[in-house]
Structure formats: C-alpha cells, structure tokens
C-alpha cells in the first residue's frame with residue numbers, strides 16, 4: 001500500500017537519526033508534504049502509529065506542513081507556485097494551460113524532536 005510504504009521509509013529515516021543521537025524516544029516529527037501529494041494528514045498519523053508501534057518512535061506526533069506546488073509553463077518556461085485558492089493550472093505569465101509539475105508530490109522529514 002502506498003501510504004504504508006511511505007510511512008515505513010519516513011520511520012526508517014527517523015529511527016536512524018534518533019539512534020545516531022542515542023535517543024530513548026521520539027516525541028515529534030516535522031514533515032513537509034507537497035500540496036499535490038495525495039497523503040491525508042489524519043491517515044498519515046494512523047499509518048505511522050501502525051508501522052512505528054514497538055519502536056522508539058511509537059508515541060511520536062506528526063506535524064505536517066503542506067508546501068506549495070511549483071509548476072512550469074511549457075510555452076514560455078515561466079515557473080510559478082500553484083495558487084491554493086484558485087487551484088488554476090494555467091501559466092501566470094502567458095496564460096497557457098500547457099504546464100508541468102516541477103515539485104509538489106514529494107515529502108521530507110524536516111526535523112525530529114527526541115529525548
């Protein structure tokens with residue numbers, strides 16, 4: 001399952017980092033998630049709880065920050081961020097609708113809080 005494999009790879013990153021710092025538990029994980037990813041925060045926490053149980057990250061809270069998607073126009077090469085309100089996939093410079101997604105589907109572990 002898509003979400004499970006993502007949460008498993010996030011858990012791997014977190015555990016590796018926590019072990020490097022000899023942590024006894026992970027309290028909080030700050031994640032940045034591209035606006036166009038289909039990950040739903042409530043589900044991410046649920047899946048994370050599932051994959052992390054019996055690990056030092058078992059009680060960690062996820063803090064999820066959505067980051068804007070970046071689009072590029074194929075007609076004029078203009079790059080722009082996707083407007084959260086209008087959700088328009090048209091170039092803000094020339095009005096072309098021939099645009100591609102530069103970023104917006106990725107996720108990164110920004111920081112973790114350990115003790």
Ligand SMILES: [Zn+2]
Pocket residue numbers: 073074075076077078091092093094095096
């Ligand atoms: Zn354009």
